[in-house]
Amino acid sequence: MTAHEWFVEQRADYAIRSLDEGDRATFDAHLPNCPECRAEIDRVEAELAWLPMGLKPVAPRPGFSRRVIQEVLDEPRRPARRWLMPAALAASLLLALGAWLAGRQQSRSLEAELAALQGRTAALEDTLSIMKGAARVLQANVRMGGQQGGLVIFANEDTHRWNVVVHGLPPAPAGERYQFWFITADGMVRGSEVRLDPKGHTMFTTGMPPVGGTVMGAALTLEPGGVSSGPPRGPTLAHLML
Amino acid sequence: MPRHAIRRPQVGLSRDASARDSSLREASLRERLVARDEQALVELVDLASPWLLGLAQGMLSDQDEAEDVVMEAFRTVWQNVTPATDGPTGLMPYLMRVTRHRAIDRLRRRRRRELTLAQAAPESRSALAPTEPNEAADPGWGVHSQVHEALEALPADQRAAVQLAYFEGFTHSEIAARLGIPLGTVKTRLRLAFGRLRTTLAGLKDWVS
Numbered sequence: 001m002t003a004h005e006w007f008v009e010q011r012a013d014y015a016i017r018s019l020d021e022g023d024r025a026t027f028d029a030h031l032p033n034c035p036e037c038r039a040e041i042d043r044v045e046a047e048l049a050w051l052p053m054g055l056k057p058v059a060p061r062p063g064f065s066r067r068v069i070q071e072v073l074d075e076p077r078r079p080a081r082r083w084l085m086p087a088a089l090a091a092s093l094l095l096a097l098g099a100w101l102a103g104r105q106q107s108r109s110l111e112a113e114l115a116a117l118q119g120r121t122a123a124l125e126d127t128l129s130i131m132k133g134a135a136r137v138l139q140a141n142v143r144m145g146g147q148q149g150g151l152v153i154f155a156n157e158d159t160h161r162w163n164v165v166v167h168g169l170p171p172a173p174a175g176e177r178y179q180f181w182f183i184t185a186d187g188m189v190r191g192s193e194v195r196l197d198p199k200g201h202t203m204f205t206t207g208m209p210p211v212g213g214t215v216m217g218a219a220l221t222l223e224p225g226g227v228s229s230g231p232p233r234g235p236t237l238a239h240l241m242l
Numbered sequence: 243m244p245r246h247a248i249r250r251p252q253v254g255l256s257r258d259a260s261a262r263d264s265s266l267r268e269a270s271l272r273e274r275l276v277a278r279d280e281q282a283l284v285e286l287v288d289l290a291s292p293w294l295l296g297l298a299q300g301m302l303s304d305q306d307e308a309e310d311v312v313m314e315a316f317r318t319v320w321q322n323v324t325p326a327t328d329g330p331t332g333l334m335p336y337l338m339r340v341t342r343h344r345a346i347d348r349l350r351r352r353r354r355r356e357l358t359l360a361q362a363a364p365e366s367r368s369a370l371a372p373t374e375p376n377e378a379a380d381p382g383w384g385v386h387s388q389v390h391e392a393l394e395a396l397p398a399d400q401r402a403a404v405q406l407a408y409f410e411g412f413t414h415s416e417i418a419a420r421l422g423i424p425l426g427t428v429k430t431r432l433r434l435a436f437g438r439l440r441t442t443l444a445g446l447k448d449w450v451s
Contacts, residue, residue, distance in 0.1 A: 012436050018407040020415045047440040049335035054389040055300035057292035065287050072317045112279050228307050
């Protein structure tokens with residue numbers, strides 16, 4: 001077998017990422033210099049492109065789509081603000097050169113902004129509907145790092161959805177994270193990771209967990225950062241019983 | 243395609259009609275994503291999330307991690323989407339590939355960090371178990387059914403190897419250790435299985451591009 005025949009044999013395995021680490025590194029080094037292998041790997045990927053759809057779909061949890069939109073759109077906007085002033089200067093020059101073109105562009109931009117705002121309004125209306133229909137509001141104080149914060153749950157018993165508010169907490173210590181739990185008849189069931197904004201607040205909507213039986217309450221813990229399954233391992237910061 | 247013309251195809255459409263509709267939708271969504279149309283992102287999330295969550299959750303067996311991975315995939319597409327003329331890869335294949343790669347990265351980190359190979363997922367997670375049409379499966383059910391049939395048509399030993407390699411992110415050596423068979427046998431099974439799948443799924447190629 002020539003050296004290149006070895007690569008030819010491994011192409012499909014490389015494309016589906018089943019090569020062992022050493023073989024993969026060898027292939028990585030070969031690939032930039034071999035358009036033939038690159039083309040064949042692209043072909044394998046295209047032919048198997050729909051294979052992931054062999055797995056059954058899963059309906060998103062309530063609030064998931066809203067979180068995706070918010071986080072994806074917020075990400076690129078932060079650095080964009082640093083360019084606001086130069087961009088404004090450039091825009092002024094462009095305006096001087098062609099006001100009618102800028103007007104058209106502004107119109108399109110406003111249209112996109114309006115569409116995004118409509119999406120966010122719908123998400124907020126969804127959130128408010130849960131709060132308005134909440135049969136129970138539970139609250140617990142949370143003391144963390146010398147700060148006094150809180151955990152509030154608006155439980156809508158018609159839709160079986162909760163709006164969970166966490167506020168006034170410091171950032172989780174390095175290597176740790178805040179974790180929300182359901183207290184069920186069968187024990188603790190992991191809910192969402194609690195990701196705070198820079199002011200130490202967050203709010204999320206959650207449905208009831210698919211396992212664990214009757215939900216009896218909820219808890220907030222501080223968990224080791226790398227662990228995302230299994231029972232609670234860190235200290236309990238708050239717990240609430242229905 | 244104007245925005246108001248986008249519609250959800252019904253479950254049960256013929257594959258050609260469903261594929262054509264999906265292709266038009268993707269072309270339109272892609273153009274609008276390139277133009278930074280945020281409403282297009284909303285529609286893409288609505289369209290793709292059930293399938294991406296199904297993929298990530300089937301691989302990771304963890305709802306929170308699956309959501310993180312899908313979030314990363316949408317972020318990647320939003321930041322890197324290019325006009326259709328720049329490459330033949332459709333939005334859904336792109337999203338699924340990013341999601342699968344991120345899930346594999348997490349699975350391998352998880353195994354390195356927490357588990358010995360012998361402890362890692364000792365039972366098959368049956369991610370490929372049969373399922374029934376539901377709301378989350380619209381659109382895309384036709385493709386799911388065909389892919390599922392193609393996987394079911396594989397001999398059991400080849401299907402098991404595909405499950406481990408493709409949907410659980412195990413490498414050749416890990417599969418050999420896990421199944422207690424020689425490395426060469428693993429490679430042979432995977433080669434035969436993916437050869438058959440590539441042939442069987444070739445009919446979906448037009449929809450991809």
